[in-house]
Amino acid sequence: MKQEIIQRLTEIVGQDNVYTSLEDLYCYSYDASFVKSNKKDLAGIAVYPGNAEETAKILKLANEEKIPVIPRGAGTNVSGGTISVGDSIILVLKRMNKILELDRKNLIAVVEPGVVTGYLQSEVERLGLFYPPDPASLAVSTIGGNVAECAGGPRGVKYGVTRDYVLGLEVVLASGEVINTGGKTIKNVTGYDMTKLFTGSEGTLGVITKIILKLIPKPEAKNTMLAVFSELEQASEAVSEIIAKGVVPATLELLDNIYIRNIEEYAKVGLPTDAEAVLLIEVDGDRQILAKQIDKIEEICKQSGAIQIRIAQTPAEAEELWRARRSAFPAVSRVRPTIIGEDVTVPRSNIPAMVKQIRAIAAKYKVIIAVLGHAGDGNLHATILTDETDREEWSRVEKAIDELFIAAVKLDGTLSGEHGIGRVKSKFITLQTGEAGLEIQRRIKQVLDPNNILNPGVMFGK
Amino acid sequence: MIDEKVINEFSQIVGARGLLNENLDLFTYSYDASFLPLLPAAKPDLVLKPQSTQEVAAIMKLAHKYRIPVVARGLGTGRTGGSVPAEGGLVLCLDEMNQILELDDQNLMLTVEPGVKTQDIYQFCAERGLFYPPDPSSLKQSTIGGNIAENAGGPRAVKYGVTGDYVMGLEVVLADGSVLQTGGKMIKNVTGYDLTRLFVGSEGTLGIITRAILRLIPMPKIRRTAQALFDSLDGACAAVSRSIKSGAIPAAAELMDQISIEAVAKFRNIELDPRVKAGVIFEFDGDSEAGLDAQIGEAERLCAECGSVQFRIAKTKEEEDELWSLRRGMSSAIAALAANRIAEDISVPRAALPEIVKRLREIAARYGLQLAVFGHAGDGNLHPSLLADLNAPGEKEKVEQAVGEIFQAALAVGGTLSGEHGIGLTKKDYLADALGETGMAAIRSIKKALDPAGILNPGKIF
Ligand SMILES: Cc1cc2nc3c(=O)[nH]c(=O)nc-3n(C[C@H](O)[C@H](O)[C@H](O)COP(=O)(O)OP(=O)(O)OC[C@H]3O[C@@H](n4cnc5c(N)ncnc54)[C@H](O)[C@@H]3O)c2cc1C
Ligand SMILES: Cc1cc2nc3c(=O)[nH]c(=O)nc-3n(C[C@H](O)[C@H](O)[C@H](O)COP(=O)(O)OP(=O)(O)OC[C@H]3O[C@@H](n4cnc5c(N)ncnc54)[C@H](O)[C@@H]3O)c2cc1C
Numbered sequence: 001m002k003q004e005i006i007q008r009l010t011e012i013v014g015q016d017n018v019y020t021s022l023e024d025l026y027c028y029s030y031d032a033s034f035v036k037s038n039k040k041d042l043a044g045i046a047v048y049p050g051n052a053e054e055t056a057k058i059l060k061l062a063n064e065e066k067i068p069v070i071p072r073g074a075g076t077n078v079s080g081g082t083i084s085v086g087d088s089i090i091l092v093l094k095r096m097n098k099i100l101e102l103d104r105k106n107l108i109a110v111v112e113p114g115v116v117t118g119y120l121q122s123e124v125e126r127l128g129l130f131y132p133p134d135p136a137s138l139a140v141s142t143i144g145g146n147v148a149e150c151a152g153g154p155r156g157v158k159y160g161v162t163r164d165y166v167l168g169l170e171v172v173l174a175s176g177e178v179i180n181t182g183g184k185t186i187k188n189v190t191g192y193d194m195t196k197l198f199t200g201s202e203g204t205l206g207v208i209t210k211i212i213l214k215l216i217p218k219p220e221a222k223n224t225m226l227a228v229f230s231e232l233e234q235a236s237e238a239v240s241e242i243i244a245k246g247v248v249p250a251t252l253e254l255l256d257n258i259y260i261r262n263i264e265e266y267a268k269v270g271l272p273t274d275a276e277a278v279l280l281i282e283v284d285g286d287r288q289i290l291a292k293q294i295d296k297i298e299e300i301c302k303q304s305g306a307i308q309i310r311i312a313q314t315p316a317e318a319e320e321l322w323r324a325r326r327s328a329f330p331a332v333s334r335v336r337p338t339i340i341g342e343d344v345t346v347p348r349s350n351i352p353a354m355v356k357q358i359r360a361i362a363a364k365y366k367v368i369i370a371v372l373g374h375a376g377d378g379n380l381h382a383t384i385l386t387d388e389t390d391r392e393e394w395s396r397v398e399k400a401i402d403e404l405f406i407a408a409v410k411l412d413g414t415l416s417g418e419h420g421i422g423r424v425k426s427k428f429i430t431l432q433t434g435e436a437g438l439e440i441q442r443r444i445k446q447v448l449d450p451n452n453i454l455n456p457g458v459m460f461g462k
Numbered sequence: 463m464i465d466e467k468v469i470n471e472f473s474q475i476v477g478a479r480g481l482l483n484e485n486l487d488l489f490t491y492s493y494d495a496s497f498l499p500l501l502p503a504a505k506p507d508l509v510l511k512p513q514s515t516q517e518v519a520a521i522m523k524l525a526h527k528y529r530i531p532v533v534a535r536g537l538g539t540g541r542t543g544g545s546v547p548a549e550g551g552l553v554l555c556l557d558e559m560n561q562i563l564e565l566d567d568q569n570l571m572l573t574v575e576p577g578v579k580t581q582d583i584y585q586f587c588a589e590r591g592l593f594y595p596p597d598p599s600s601l602k603q604s605t606i607g608g609n610i611a612e613n614a615g616g617p618r619a620v621k622y623g624v625t626g627d628y629v630m631g632l633e634v635v636l637a638d639g640s641v642l643q644t645g646g647k648m649i650k651n652v653t654g655y656d657l658t659r660l661f662v663g664s665e666g667t668l669g670i671i672t673r674a675i676l677r678l679i680p681m682p683k684i685r686r687t688a689q690a691l692f693d694s695l696d697g698a699c700a701a702v703s704r705s706i707k708s709g710a711i712p713a714a715a716e717l718m719d720q721i722s723i724e725a726v727a728k729f730r731n732i733e734l735d736p737r738v739k740a741g742v743i744f745e746f747d748g749d750s751e752a753g754l755d756a757q758i759g760e761a762e763r764l765c766a767e768c769g770s771v772q773f774r775i776a777k778t779k780e781e782e783d784e785l786w787s788l789r790r791g792m793s794s795a796i797a798a799l800a801a802n803r804i805a806e807d808i809s810v811p812r813a814a815l816p817e818i819v820k821r822l823r824e825i826a827a828r829y830g831l832q833l834a835v836f837g838h839a840g841d842g843n844l845h846p847s848l849l850a851d852l853n854a855p856g857e858k859e860k861v862e863q864a865v866g867e868i869f870q871a872a873l874a875v876g877g878t879l880s881g882e883h884g885i886g887l888t889k890k891d892y893l894a895d896a897l898g899e900t901g902m903a904a905i906r907s908i909k910k911a912l913d914p915a916g917i918l919n920p921g922k923i924f
Contacts, residue, residue, distance in 0.1 A: 105703065105813035150652045161650060163659075164627075177900045184811040186841040187624060187881035189613045189663045190896050191923060192905045196659035200652050217709040240568055246680030246749060286709070289753050347647035349568035377649035417650035432653045436642045440912060441655050447907035459654060 001044025043084035060176025073145030079422025113144025132159035150200035152418035157376025170210035258370035345417030379417035523639030536608030542886025548921025576607025595622035613663035615882035617714035620840025633673035717839030800849035809881030843881035
């Protein structure tokens with residue numbers, strides 16, 4: 001990066017908040033996805049603005065000089081959305097980490113983008129309130145990153161995803177101008193819904209510098225149960241039936257046989273290793289209706305053919321059941337050195353068909369694909385267990401992933417339920433959107449970021 | 463004027479049946495449910511009633527070729543002039559595309575054409591134990607296409623959200639006649655920008671909605687209605703806020719001020735307790751008697767703490783209908799008080815309700831106008847109605863100024879111009895106050911990206 005640009009950026013954010021050494025820049029060549037940027041694609045500089053004004057100045061400068069800008073939260077995304085693309089500016093929002101307001105009267109939180117998801121949740125819960133979206137990465141991910149990816153999580157089935165809680169945004173556009181969308185009102189139809197447009201835009205339309213979030217009252221109590229099935233179809237039927245009966249649990253997590261076997265080996269939680277599916281179910285709400293919900297779900301699971309049902313009687317037992325789910329990743333990561341999690345999503349009723357396809361694809365390419373998912377909303381995590389240093393195997397893995405996407409779209413599904421397109425999946429996007437859809441997206445990108453400085457390569461490819 | 467030759471081309475698409483160009487017919491498409499005066503420019507040159515997406519696409523191609531303005535119309539119940547031509551052109555009336563295409567009871571999704579009436583959707587679902595919650599008070603006449611284009615709300619929004627929360631996917635014919643599919647039956651989908659939500663609330667300015675996939679939920683088993691009367695409006699507002707925060711979230715919480723209640727009482731010859739200054743109609747729903755009893759008990763207790771002078775739970779279906787007919791009849795009862803009723807649709811943070819009502823009264827007093835306030839208190843969406851005689855000298859100017867001040871007041875307390883009725887023609891002069899110049903530029907650029915020739919509902923919103 002030209003010294004003069006570094007100088008001007010330093011003047012904006014101060015000496016302590018710019019990083020230019022090789023070892024620093026190397027840190028921004030990867031994120032939680034399986035791709036890394038090449039050595040030649042190391043960024044020119046990483047800057048940590050302290051507020052919206054600084055962010056605006058940085059973007060204005062970048063726009064004038066046509067320098068790519070990569071917004072970055074905690075870098076936990078799994079779609080290559082934050083890796084450097086050569087002589088670019090990595091714009092890290094982590095310093096902007098204040099909860100600006102917790103408005104108990106309106107049940108609203110106003111936060112800066114760098115606030116860590118889990119921290120916000122615990123602050124909110126101290127007030128008896130609840131911010132439901134719970135990506136498994138919440139201990140590190142930022143709210144800004146969650147909004148930019150429209151992150152989901154296990155609770156999505158009952159409580160929806162990040163988008164459902166974003167009421168308003170402050171966004172710095174590529175030009176450096178600042179716009180405010182939405183506000184503190186629950187209902188708002190004043191002009192186009194720009195809040196929803198920026199939500200899930202993966203840093204390609206603007207940099208989010210403030211977020212107004214809706215909160216809800218904290219459920220009084222919760223309980224956990226686990227149901228084991230010998231057939232996947234039975235588990236899937238139970239899921240549809242539970243939702244159709246109106247007893248929507250807070251989470252409905254599905255684990256397949258590969259997960260079950262590995263979890264059992266690793267954590268010894270007492271799962272039958274020949275079972276094809278386990279559902280881990282958490283219900284929440286008023287104490288008096290919880291027991292009823294559990295009864296109903298138990299009945300449905302039995303009717304669908306569950307061979308074992310365990311209902312936690314104490315918080316310690318609930319914790320034990322959750323241990324199965326939480327050991328899932330560590331358990332399978334012993335199998336092979338590289339884990340790739342795809343998050344294809346299909347209509348709920350197509351889960352069995354999708355899982356069959358996944359198995360067929362795994363067999364065809366001789367790769368291991370385990371399946372775990374947020375079954376209530378059809379969001380599957382196809383987990384490929386592989387070794388990226390094995391070139392030959394890797395090429396089979398790549399082909400398998402291609403086929404996964406095609407299979408998902410054929411089953412009326414989508415490439416990504418919550419992880420985003422990023423750089424990793426951009427070449428597949430038209431499978432989903434069609435040419436007309438991509439063209440519209442391109443035009444939206446073009447009008448809001450005419451110089452294509454914001455996260456170039458993300459969503460639209462090179 | 464549209465050339466005879468061109469009219470012929472249109473008639474080849476829809477046939478003689480689907481084409482109206484008699485003066486009287488055209489006149490009936492020159493107004494909606496807003497209080498706009500009838501203007502010559504509001505009369506369309508042509509009305510077309512397509513019966514399929516193909517027909518809509520062919521119409522748009524032609525209109526695009528000849529640069530003819532196209533105004534989409536459902537059933538014209540819009541409150542802001544959205545379906546009224548601003549510059550002549552053709553009205554594309556979708557009321558004959560009124561088929562429910564598919565119920566997917568596995569995934570709880572309904573696929574419909576845009577001209578289906580909201581009430582028909584509700585009824586179709588209710589007969590099958592399913593629930594489509596959005597309930598604009600106009601539901602007997604309004605179309606789902608119009609609901610989506612306005613992102614319509616209704617009393618149930620406090621618990622169940624608005625139309626947009628149920629739209630999972632759309633088929634849209636774009637300005638140039640190309641057909642776009644957005645979203646789908648998967649609950650979670652982050653592939654590309656959220657175009658579905660961009661079209662929701664776009665008031666016919668970005669594309670013509672020709673099909674929609676709606677999410678359904680199971681029908682709650684029991685509903686109960688209660689009416690609470692208060693000795694102060696602040697008390698009524700506080701009761702609503704507190705019951706939401708307690709987690710006893712009502713399915714509806716409709717607020718009425720003193721004038722509104724008196725209007726209904728007068729209309730129906732009901733004796734009123736002189737202490738009554740405000741009222742709230744609550745609806746609660748759920749699956750168990752015990753759960754509902756607990757919720758209503760909690761609400762009653764909170765209302766008493768907030769100064770209720772009466773809390774009446776409807777015991778029979780008749781009593782329930784009676785309470786709701788009071789609410790539904792409110793508009794007409796208030797309208798009967800004066801020659802004209804100018805109803806607005808502001809939305810404010812819930813906690814600002816007492817403050818905004820105070821300000822609204824000050825404004826009305828300053829202009830010597832009568833004012834009635836009622837609305838969806840649970841989500842802060844109010845319908846202040848000014849009562850006037852627009853034919854009296856000077857009255858029209860007074861009303862216009864008062865309306866302007868009402869909007870300013872809404873913005874000043876952190877609210878917005880419209881919670882559910884949209885901007886259309888009637889509010890466009892105030893839009894920049896709400897969005898700021900940068901915000902306006904941003905939505906204008908989106909409009910330009912999708913409709914570069916500016917033929918879709920020109921003159922609206924901007
Ligand atoms: C172990 C693990 C578990 C995970 N579990 C889940 C899960 O359950 N559900 C789920 O949805 N995801 C999950 N993820 C993915 C990831 O955590 C989420 O996508 C998260 O939202 C990313 O947040 P972040 O702060 O790390 O953002 P980053 O990774 O830094 O950035 C993500 C994207 O957002 C953009 N961005 C970041 N901040 C801003 C901003 N302020 N303005 C504009 N653009 C911005 C970036 O440019 C990038 O495109 C998981 C990841 C890991 C590693
Ligand atoms: C008595 C009464 C009560 C009301 N109560 C409520 C209420 O509680 N909540 C609420 O939100 N609204 C309410 N409204 C307002 C109105 O009913 C809603 O805005 C409704 O959604 C309009 O539907 P419509 O079919 O009549 O649409 P129209 O009035 O015909 O059109 C409305 C807008 O949508 C566009 N449009 C229509 N169809 C399409 C399509 N297929 N594709 C693209 N654009 C299209 C039009 O161009 C126009 O901009 C009420 C109105 C009345 C008269």
